[in-house]
Amino acid sequence: MWQRDRQRIRIIRLRNVADDRTVVAVSDLGAAPDLADMRERFPELSALWDVVRHQFWVRGIGG
Numbered sequence: 001m002w003q004r005d006r007q008r009i010r011i012i013r014l015r016n017v018a019d020d021r022t023v024v025a026v027s028d029l030g031a032a033p034d035l036a037d038m039r040e041r042f043p044e045l046s047a048l049w050d051v052v053r054h055q056f057w058v059r060g061i062g063g
Helices: 035-043 043-061
Strands: 002-005 007-012 015-018 021-025
Touching: 002 043, 007 035, 007 043, 035 043
Parallel strands: none
Antiparallel strands: 002 007, 015 021
């Protein structure tokens, strides 16, 4: 789950369904890592980060 914070993309929750575990979960938007941080921490999920960025541009900026 992600949320727009001005012009930043904040990752609110990241869940690994294969392992049934939550990797990131925050309730304070200011404490949530941004997309760039998550790309650095989890580079193996680059396809996911690309989808999040695409959603941001389609929904976040357009809506």
